[in-house]
Amino acid sequence: MGASRVVIDSISSLGTYVKDVSELRRNVLTVKEMMKKNGCTTILISETAGSGMSRFGVEEFIADDVILLHEFLSKGEYRRGISVRKMRGSAHSSRIYQYDITRKGFAVYPKPVPF
Numbered sequence: 001m002g003a004s005r006v007v008i009d010s011i012s013s014l015g016t017y018v019k020d021v022s023e024l025r026r027n028v029l030t031v032k033e034m035m036k037k038n039g040c041t042t043i044l045i046s047e048t049a050g051s052g053m054s055r056f057g058v059e060e061f062i063a064d065d066v067i068l069l070h071e072f073l074s075k076g077e078y079r080r081g082i083s084v085r086k087m088r089g090s091a092h093s094s095r096i097y098q099y100d101i102t103r104k105g106f107a108v109y110p111k112p113v114p115f
Contacts, residue, residue, distance in 0.1 A: 006035055009045040012055045025058040032062055064088040070096055072113065081113050 011028060018024040028044070035042040046059045048068075060066045065088060070081035081096040095112035 003038075003040055005041045005043070007043045007045065010047060011044040011059055012047045015056050021056055021058055024056055025062065028059060028062050060086060072096075074113075079113070082108060 008031070014027060015024050018027060031044075032042065044059065044063065047055050063086070065084070066086035068083050068085055070083065071078055072081055073079075080099050080101075082099045083094065083096045084092045085094070093112075097108050097110070098113050099106060099108045101107075
């Protein structure tokens with residue numbers, strides 16, 4: 001196919017067809033290695049459950065990077081936030097920054113969200 005980027009939305013749906021977490025981990029690792037072997041940058045989208053970073057608790061250990069999208073209430077309005085929880089081999093901010101999706105694309109604002 002010649003793809004250089006692949007998005008799987010959502011990796012969580014794979015978990016509904018798998019009997020145990022270790023099997024899910026093996027399946028996600030297989031997908032990751034297959035994409036890496038073919039030179040693809042892969043984005044795996046996973047929903048969260050409760051306060052964790054992923055639904056099944058294995059996705060964030062397999063991934064090289066973990067970016068979380070947040071929704072928070074500020075002055076009676078819901079706002080969007082983004083944070084980097086993991087970036088293998090790189091120092092990064094652990095703060096939450098507000099973002100918007102505009103006609104020009106994805107805009108992240110430079111000041112962290114005050115809580």
